[in-house]
Amino acid sequence: MKRILVTGAGGQIGSWLVPELREIYGASKVLATDLRHPKAELVDAGPFQLVDATNPKAVGQAAMRHGADTIFHLAAILSAVGERDPRVAWHVNMTSLEAALEVAREQKCALFVPSSIGAFGSSTPKDPTPQDTVMRPETMYGITKLAGELLCDYYHAHFGVDTRGIRFPGIVSYGAPPGGGTTDWAVDIFHKAVRHGRYTCFLRGDSQVDFMYMPDAVSAAIQLMEADAARLVHRNAFNVTAMQLTPEKLAAEIRKHVPGFAISYEVDPVRQAIADSWPRRIDDSAARAEWGWKPVYDAAAMTTDMLGHVRTA
Numbered sequence: 592m593k594r595i596l597v598t599g600a601g602g603q604i605g606s607w608l609v610p611e612l613r614e615i616y617g618a619s620k621v622l623a624t625d626l627r628h629p630k631a632e633l634v635d636a637g638p639f640q641l642v643d644a645t646n647p648k649a650v651g652q653a654a655m656r657h658g659a660d661t662i663f664h665l666a667a668i669l670s671a672v673g674e675r676d677p678r679v680a681w682h683v684n685m686t687s688l689e690a691a692l693e694v695a696r697e698q699k700c701a702l703f704v705p706s707s708i709g710a711f712g713s714s715t716p717k718d719p720t721p722q723d724t725v726m727r728p729e730t731m732y733g734i735t736k737l738a739g740e741l742l743c744d745y746y747h748a749h750f751g752v753d754t755r756g757i758r759f760p761g762i763v764s765y766g767a768p769p770g771g772g773t774t775d776w777a778v779d780i781f782h783k784a785v786r787h788g789r790y791t792c793f794l795r796g797d798s799q800v801d802f803m804y805m806p807d808a809v810s811a812a813i814q815l816m817e818a819d820a821a822r823l824v825h826r827n828a829f830n831v832t833a834m835q836l837t838p839e840k841l842a843a844e845i846r847k848h849v850p851g852f853a854i855s856y857e858v859d860p861v862r863q864a865i866a867d868s869w870p871r872r873i874d875d876s877a878a879r880a881e882w883g884w885k886p887v888y889d890a891a892a893m894t895t896d897m898l899g900h901v902r903t904a
């Protein structure tokens with residue numbers, strides 16, 4: 592990777608990934624793009640351009656002018672927002688992916704496309720969820736993620752595009768807030784714990800899915816894009832996980848630092864149904880074997896670090 596273009600750069604992942612890419616490859620080498628103006632830090636620290644990722648011409652021109660050889664395509668609508676307006680989710684997620692794939696094909700760029708635990712559905716084995724298994728997602732978000740994985744594999748097989756992807760679990764981070772997913776509770780809980788000492792969760796206390804802390808998510812994306820292609824048996828997309836959380840379990844972890852922290856529940860049936868359809872524990876042995884994936888943060892280390900940052904924000 593020498594010259595990089597990032598779509599959806601102002602979101603939860605992009606606002607962490609772009610600074611890390613700029614640190615590694617040089618600030619001027621990483622062009623951040625988004626539909627909206629992101630925080631000043633991202634714009635001041637390197638090149639930024641407003642680009643609608645669903646517009647293939649705009650993405651193509653931005654990539655051409657920047658001389659991009661690698662694209663991180665992050666622009667998307669997430670699971671909960673996607674269920675509120677499924678047609679918009681289909682349009683944004685699929686049209687932008689097609690644009691990124693075509694630009695990658697025409698301009699010979701490598702392409703990173705995040706998938707999600709949302710690509711699995713109720714009929715998938717839940718614990719553990721194998722790398723290669725039944726995939727019948729029940730949300731529009733999940734349908735776009737699964738279709739995206741297949742399309743990325745197709746472009747690799749038929750056009751030789753170097754497509755690679757990760758099925759991210761829920762991601763916990765401070766800074767830019769999450770963009771409307773089912774796993775957003777695991778970020779919100781830290782802010783409410785610090786500010787109010789209590790949190791009302793929209794999922795049941797025993798709802799378990801996989802998670803990881805943002806520094807591990809960013810390392811994973813970069814490590815996969817730097818991996819030796821000859822070692823990759825899979826491409827789109829790899830299971831990865833760092834921990835399994837439930838609201839009860841994370842609340843207990845937070846209570847070690849915030850004595851008396853209280854959690855209550857007002858279950859949102861839409862998001863609960865989504866969480867119930869996702870894996871409880873995914874098997875990430877393929878990522879470990881093929882490109883050396885290994886997370887740094889477990890629940891305890893992540894909780895300590897998150898609380899430190901949220902308290903000083």
Ligand code: NAD
Pocket residue numbers: 598599600601602603604605624625626627642643644645664665666667668669683687705706707708758759760761762763768769770771772774
């Ligand atoms: P986010 O919602 O925080 O950010 C998405 C960004 O895309 C936003 O800045 C938004 O302005 C931008 N965007 C939306 N439509 C656009 C368009 N038409 N053109 C250009 N930009 C547009 O999402 P995120 O959490 O940063 O997720 C990035 C990717 O990672 C997505 O593909 C998402 O599905 C995937 N992912 C995220 C998580 C997670 O927990 N955050 C987990 C699994 C997968």
Ligand code: SER
Pocket residue numbers: 669670671706707708709732759760761762771772773774775
């Ligand atoms: N965090 C994402 C969501 O909840 C998972 O892809 O939508």
